Amino acid sequence: MFAKGQTVIQYMEQLAPKHVAVPDDKIGLQLGSLHKNIEKVLVTLDVNEEVVDEAISLGAELIIAHHPIIYRPLSHLQTDTPMGKVYEKLIKHDIAVYVAHTNLDVTEGGMNDWMAEALGIENPAPLEDTHTDQLFKLVVFVPKSHHQQVLDAILNSGAGAIGNYTHCSFNIEGVGTFVPQEGTNPFIGEQGKMERVEEFRIETIVPQSIRNKVVQAMLKAHPYEEVAYDLYPMDLKGRSFGLGRVGKLKEPVRLSEFIERVKSGLDVPFVRVVGDLNREIKKAAVLGGSGRSYWKHALYRGADVLVTGDIDYHSAQDALMAGLMIVDPGHNAEKIMRPRVASWLQQKLQDNRYDTKVIASEVNTEPFQFL
Incomplete structure (x- = not known):
């Protein structure tokens, strides 16, 4: 298929x-x-x-x-x-x-993370934050018989992450009521008759980036014909996403050695270089594509070198005077x-x-x- x-x-x-x-x-x-x-x-x-x-x-x-x-x-x-x-x-x-x-x-596990990995940058962080994930509180009501099934589906799809903790949720037991109307096919109960069902209220945190994925997993696992759930926007900030990456190298290397790593990791035959080839690099930044506007961001974040494409003459001069090294592998390194x-x-x-x-x-x- x-x-x-x-x-x-x-x-x-x-x-x-x-x-x-x-x-x-x-x-x-x-x-x-x-x-x-x-x-x-x-x-x-x-x-x-x-x-x-x-x-x-x-x-x-x-x-x-x-x-x-x-x-x-x-x-x-x-x-x-x-x-x-x-x-x-x-x-x-x-x-x-x-x-x-x-x-x-920008996405985690995308272009700039792949480039950072190829250059040996460890624990990379965004060079410039461009987006912060909106957080939502997901609340859903589920019959006691399917509580664990629905909870697992929600949490295993990525909901419930708070800091370094995952699978966080709060569960309250109670009684739900409803009357199935004409044309319904209820999982529990009969048309026209009030039903009282032992249910669980599940609460958890869902970032916007996976909201649709979590909701679809929840709906697929839920037994009800009509699922009662709410999504409340929250003021709390989620993860930040951004352009470029910056981080420390596992071990310091000279610029001349780092250049060979760039050529090998990004599969480029030549690079343009700004800086002293014998200077030591401890922290590196990378930004796929055209990054001439971001050399100051790299300098501010404490990078010794910025790897990016399309560096123009005057940006190279300014970066050199400011003490930032640059390796330009070209835009096609992407x-x-x-x-x-x-x-x-x-x-x-x-x-x-x-x-x-x-x-x-x-x-x-x-x-x-x-x-």
Whole structure:
């Protein structure tokens, strides 16, 4: 059985929730339709004509990309322009394009965590907080016979985390009343008759990032036809999400050694470097993509070096004078997301018994040549 397009994206948004994206970022479905079976998904950093040809040759019905194919409003759609040809091919071959951009950067276990792991940064924290998870109090009423079943479903789906404690909940036993009306099919009771049922009131904490997942798990485990539950927004702050990562290295290394780690970990042949090659690095920051605006954040967080792309001349000069080293592996270093997303999504589909295949693109979308 192949997954519907909407199902594939539901799983993708468990990895990269849309609500953690930077405001006004161009994410989500950008072209085509998800209302179809998906036999193959192609994961890519960029979408150009070569990537579209790859998708066509593989028989992929869906492309998941990191960089948007429509970033600015289109004033026209001419098919005799380079990008117009790409849109035309996608439409003619019924290939949908879905974009996970800054939400994939920001999310835990996403782009910047993968890059930090590749560079040996331990216990990485966001370089700049961009989103704090809204917390909700979930309250649900469940018959005594199914109390443990529903409680386990809620807590095992991620609810109930407070600090370093998990599976936190409060449970009160009481009596629930209801009268099933005409057209109902009650789990307990009869139509038109008042029922008094021994029930438990379950209370727990749910962060916004997994709210839908928790509610769906609760509803699936609950025996009632109509489930009585409430979600109350709370003033307490949940986890913070943000762009980039910063943290200490396991052991100090010289910049020259760290450069080789960057080249190897991010699979890049060359890097641009700002700073003394013999200087020692204890703490490093990384930000996938274009991070020239974030060198001051790295300096403020105590980093010795910032790894990011698209550093301009004057930012490099300013960082050098301020004492911050920079390693620029280029924007295309974000290609680290291709096998990671493909592997994560494939496992999720397999776990749910779908035959849909997820493939990491092999097209090199690096626009620069290094001579």
